Amino acid sequence: MEKDLLTARLTRSVILSDRTKHLEFEVIGNGRFDFIPGQFVSVREPKPDGKFITRAYSVASAPHGDNRFDLCLNRVDEGFMSNYLCDLEPGAEIHLHGPYGHFVIKEGDRRDALFIATGTGIAPFRGMVHWLFDNLEHHQDRQFWLIYGTRHPQDIYYREEFEKLAAANPNFHYIVTLSRAADDWTGARGYVQDRAREIVNGRTDMEAYVCGLNQMVSAIRHLLKDELGWDRHQIIYERYD
Numbered sequence: 001m002e003k004d005l006l007t008a009r010l011t012r013s014v015i016l017s018d019r020t021k022h023l024e025f026e027v028i029g030n031g032r033f034d035f036i037p038g039q040f041v042s043v044r045e046p047k048p049d050g051k052f053i054t055r056a057y058s059v060a061s062a063p064h065g066d067n068r069f070d071l072c073l074n075r076v077d078e079g080f081m082s083n084y085l086c087d088l089e090p091g092a093e094i095h096l097h098g099p100y101g102h103f104v105i106k107e108g109d110r111r112d113a114l115f116i117a118t119g120t121g122i123a124p125f126r127g128m129v130h131w132l133f134d135n136l137e138h139h140q141d142r143q144f145w146l147i148y149g150t151r152h153p154q155d156i157y158y159r160e161e162f163e164k165l166a167a168a169n170p171n172f173h174y175i176v177t178l179s180r181a182a183d184d185w186t187g188a189r190g191y192v193q194d195r196a197r198e199i200v201n202g203r204t205d206m207e208a209y210v211c212g213l214n215q216m217v218s219a220i221r222h223l224l225k226d227e228l229g230w231d232r233h234q235i236i237y238e239r240y241d
């Protein structure tokens with residue numbers, strides 16, 4: 001069921017790369033805006049012809065116990081909403097409903113987990129990782145690997161934040177793998193599937209959370225299920241296209 005339409009004001013806009021922005025919003029006049037890390041909001045705005053369109057965006061922050069949330073999005077060629085949002089200036093208002101979605105950390109069995117993202121698929125993991133490592137009870141006795149894949153180093157969003165969290169928490173492993181790295185790149189090379197295969201190393205007692213474009217999500221599901229013998233319920237995913 002569709003929830004009430006909310007209004008949110010852009011409070012800060014940060015350029016992450018030539019096509020990608022980090023946007024911070026506060027919901028107006030509603031007290032708290034509650035969500036579970038990993039959920040998305042549905043933004044609804046009119047196109048120039050007056051027709052309304054709605055697009056989903058993962059919340060890229062952990063809940064702060066107030067009315068604030070962040071988004072991380074990239075410009076899609078010829079797309080309306082992504083460019084509309086990327087062009088907003090602080091003070092602008094948008095309309096949205098939500099939060100929605102089941103791409104959230106499973107409660108219960110507390111297994112070691114892989115978080116796998118490409119591009120702006122990193123958004124829900126920023127919220128999840130901050131939530132996990134803000135509170136010992138959320139992460140203790142578990143290992144987490146965040147595997148982020150992109151082409152070039154300039155597209156490694158939130159790198160410093162994740163590196164700091166990895167330095168402070170021995171059970172958080174942050175792995176960036178570049179598919180088109182220049183010679184001076186000293187980190188991992190190749191695709192997220194290559195890193196996932198190495199980390200899993202024959203284990204079947206883990207879970208994987210996967211977010212990004214369908215081609216990558218399908219490749220990871222194929223790897224984990226068909227090649228490595230995982231059950232499909234161990235793989236939780238969000239597809240952006």
Ligand SMILES: Cc1cc2nc3c(=O)[nH]c(=O)nc-3n(C[C@H](O)[C@H](O)[C@H](O)COP(=O)(O)OP(=O)(O)OC[C@H]3O[C@@H](n4cnc5c(N)ncnc54)[C@H](O)[C@@H]3O)c2cc1C
Nearest residue numbers: 055056057058072073074076079080081082120123240241
């Ligand atoms: C649950 C969910 C959460 C999402 N969260 C995010 C998010 O946090 N950040 C984000 O940037 N996008 C996210 N998306 C994608 C977003 O909803 C829009 O599809 C995207 O912004 C394009 O919208 P548009 O109106 O600009 O272009 P449209 O005209 O709707 O799309 C143009 C084409 O681009 C494809 N496309 C969609 N997303 C992408 C993409 N990221 N890169 C390249 N091509 C794409 C579409 O399949 C379509 O064919 C999410 C999608 C879903 C379903």
